[in-house]
Amino acid sequence: MKGKRLSRRDFLAAGSGAAAATLLGVPRPGESSDQPSSRVVLVRHENVLGEDGQEDSAVLHEMLNRAVKALMGETEAAAAWRRLISPSDVVGIKTNVWKFLRTPPALENAIREEVLAVGVRPEDVAIDDRGVPSNPVFQRATAIINTRPMRTHHWSGLGTSIKNMIMFVPRPADYHGDACAPLGAIWNLPEVKGKVRLNVLVMLTPQFHGVGPHSYSPKHVWPYRGLIVGTDPVAVDATGARIIQAKRDLFFGEERPISPPPHHIEIAGERYGLGVSDPAQIELVRLGWMEEALI
C-alpha cells in the first residue's frame, strides 16, 4: 500500500500481534483522502543545548519521549514505546557518526534505554552506523530505529532519514546518480524492509549548506534545538527539508534551492511507497519552544 511503511503482515511476522493491532490505529498514509495521512512531531526545547553547544541529556530524553507520546497518541511514554517495540524484538538503532555532525550519544542512549524498558534483552539491542552489515544484532534485527542529524549532502541534496540506510548496501556510491533518486530502494532490501519502526531526525544543530572537501563549516549549522519524529520517513524528511530550505533562504537573503534537489524524498514516497511528502498529507504536531521554527 502506498505510503504504508509497516504493513500489518510485516508487523505480525515480527511476532507482535497485540502491539500491531494498536500500532495500526495510528494515522496512516492512504487511510482517508481528506485527512492528513502521516503524523510527524516536531519537538523543540530552548534549553536542550548549553552555552557550550553540548546537549543536555535529560532535556533531550524528555523531548524524545514527548514526541513519541504525541506520535502514538499516548499519555505515557512507556505505553507509546510499547506500541513501537515489543519485548521479543531484536532492535538495531541505526545511528550516524559523521565526524562533524553525528547523532548525539545522549540521544542514542535515550533510545536504547527506552527499548530496554520495553523489555527487550540487552543482548538484542545494538547501536551502529557503518558496521551494520556485519553487526550480529542488525543481522537478526526484527526492528530498526533510525536516527541521524539532517544536513546538506553533495550528492543527495540532503542527508536524510531515508539516506541513513545506505550503509546496508556494499557500494553507497552506486546510489549517487540522479541526485541519489533510488535511495528508497534500499528500504525494500530484506535487511531493512518493514523493520524501521521509528525515525528520529535530529535537528539540534542542522546543517543548511556545505563547503569544501569535508562539506562542513561551523558557519552553516545553527542551534535549531529540535527533533522531528515519525514512523513515515518520507514525511519526516520532507518536514526537515522545508526547515533547511527556509534557513537557506534566510541566511543567503535570496532563494537558494537545496542543490542538488533532494528529490529522493519525494521519489521514496512515489516510487517506493515509503510515505508521503506533500505537506497537505502530513499532520504536523508542534511541541515546545517554537521561536524561529521556520515552518
Next chain:
Amino acid sequence: MQASSAAIGVLVCGGLMACSGDGPAGDDLEGVRAALPMEVAGWRAVDDGEVYDSESIFAYIDGHAEVYLAYGMRRCLARRYIGPQGEADIVVDLFELDSAANAYGVFTHDRDGEAVDVGQGALLRPGWLSFWKGPWFGSIYAEGESEASLIAVNALAHAAADAISVEGEAPDLVGELPADGLDPRSVRFLHTWEILNSALFVGGENIFSLSSETDAVLGRYRREGGEGWILLVEYPDEATASVAEENARGGGYESRRDGKRLALVLKPATPELADNLLVNALGGAR
C-alpha cells in the same frame, strides 16, 4: 584502508613514481610535503601529514571523494595544524590531480566567496580558502573562526601555493564560451554527468553522454532580462558527439554541433533566449 597504511603505501609509491616519471610534471608530492612549513602564524603541524590515494580517500572524505576522483585525483596530502590555546585547528588538504585543467576544474566546483590572490586563483569564504596552481588544488579549512585563524588560513594558503613551483593553463574550452552576458563566476569545467548535476541539476539520465572522456564547460548567462546556461562539450570523437546531439534534440534541448564539439542551452528563460545563446556558441552564426 587506514590513513597510516595509506601513508606507508605512498612512501613506496612516491619512490616508484619518481623513478618512472609517471605523474604530473613539476612537483612531486613529497617535494610539496617537504616544502610546506611545519609552523605558520602560530599554528603548528601535528605531524608531516597523511597521504591518501584514490582508494583511501574515501576513509578521509566521507561522501565527497568522488568529486576529486571525477577530476583525476592521484593523491591528497592532508596536514592538520594546531593553533594557540583557544584557537581551532586548521586542516590543509592538497590534492594532486592529473592535469592543471583538472585542478582548475575542481577549483570551479564551488565558486562562492571572495577572490583572493593565492596561486592561480583563490576564493575565501567563512572558514575556508580554496586555490589552484598547476595540477594542484588546495583547501585550507579552519574548524573555527577568529581574526587570528583568518590570518593563519591566508598564511598557510600562501605557504602551500609557494610549495608548488609549477603553474598550468586553464582548459582552452573555457575560453570558447561566448562572452556576452556570461557570469564569469558561474563558469565550471567538468567531465561527468554527476558533476554537471551537482552544479546545475539537469536530470537522471545521462543523455549528453558525458564521461571521463569528455571535457565540458558550463556557464550562466543573463541576457535580455532572462537567464540561461550554455554547456559546451568536447567529445573524444564525432560519432559520440553526433549521438549526444541526437539524444539532446530528442530531449528537447536546443543544440548545435561542430565536429566533435556540441553546444547545448540548458534551462533558458525563453525559447528566444535559447536561440540567441546558440547563435554565439561555437564561435559563429548559426
